[in-house]
Amino acid sequence: GNSVTQMEGPVTLSEEAFLTINCTYTATGYPSLFWYVQYPGEGLQLLLKATKADDKGSNKGFEATYRKETTSFHLEKGSVQVSDSAVYFCALSYDRGSTLGRLYFGRGTQLTVWP
Amino acid sequence: DADVTQTPRNRITKTGKRIMLECSQTKGHDRMYWYRQDPGLGLRLIYYSFDVKDINKGEISDGYSVSRQAQAKFSLSLESAIPNQTALYFCATSDFTREGADTQYFGPGTRLTVL
Numbered sequence: 001g002n003s004v005t006q007m008e009g010p011v012t013l014s015e016e017a018f019l020t021i022n023c024t025y026t027a028t029g030y031p032s033l034f035w036y037v038q039y040p041g042e043g044l045q046l047l048l049k050a051t052k053a054d055d056k057g058s059n060k061g062f063e064a065t066y067r068k069e070t071t072s073f074h075l076e077k078g079s080v081q082v083s084d085s086a087v088y089f090c091a092l093s094y095d096r097g098s099t100l101g102r103l104y105f106g107r108g109t110q111l112t113v114w115p
Numbered sequence: 116d117a118d119v120t121q122t123p124r125n126r127i128t129k130t131g132k133r134i135m136l137e138c139s140q141t142k143g144h145d146r147m148y149w150y151r152q153d154p155g156l157g158l159r160l161i162y163y164s165f166d167v168k169d170i171n172k173g174e175i176s177d178g179y180s181v182s183r184q185a186q187a188k189f190s191l192s193l194e195s196a197i198p199n200q201t202a203l204y205f206c207a208t209s210d211f212t213r214e215g216a217d218t219q220y221f222g223p224g225t226r227l228t229v230l
Contacts (some may be wrong), residue, residue: 102148
């Protein structure tokens with residue numbers, strides 16, 4: 001079946017530190033991969049996505065590269081800010097047949113950035 | 116104004132009561148979803164609807180029902196609430212034809228407590 005595994009949190013960093021949140025997936029075929037972010041008290045919003053192997057998604061200084069050979073989509077940012085404190089979810093969508101459009105989420109990783 | 120709205124935002128109820136959570140969207144999307152979020156478990160899909168006449172069960176539909184009253188409205192009901200349905204509930208929408216099958220837009224969530 002389809003599933004996503006992401007690193008457990010919480011992750012605590014100082015401002016300007018480098019961030020990596022690991023995400024690996026299991027899927028049949030060629031899923032699209034996503035990172036969603038949930039700020040305190042809000043719903044999820046799309047951070048970035050990649051739809052095929054070797055694509056790099058990027059937004060707000062965050063990047064993730066779709067690695068089919070390692071079935072991974074790790075999230076990185078070179079210099080985090082306090083405002084990046086949130087919960088980050090890795091997700092996949094497998095657009096075949098009856099599962100078209102469904103998102104499968106990882107458990108989320110809480111990131112806290114201290115000034 | 117928010118594109119995806121949920122009412123109520125918070126609800127406390129008692130075991131055995133019937134509860135309805137409502138979702139409305141102004142994005143013109145055909146696809147709507149209900150998820151629940153529990154700490155450490157990420158988001159799990161309850162039901163989804165690809166159009167007004169299409170309703171599908173997700174991973175955890177037992178104890179829930181839905182109604183798609185119109186393209187813009189998708190309600191989730193708990194016929195007889197129980198304490199382990201205490202969670203944060205999110206509605207989401209997506210539109211396959213305009214932006215691809217995958218990007219989902221989330222409402223702000225409804226925090227439900229069942230005593």
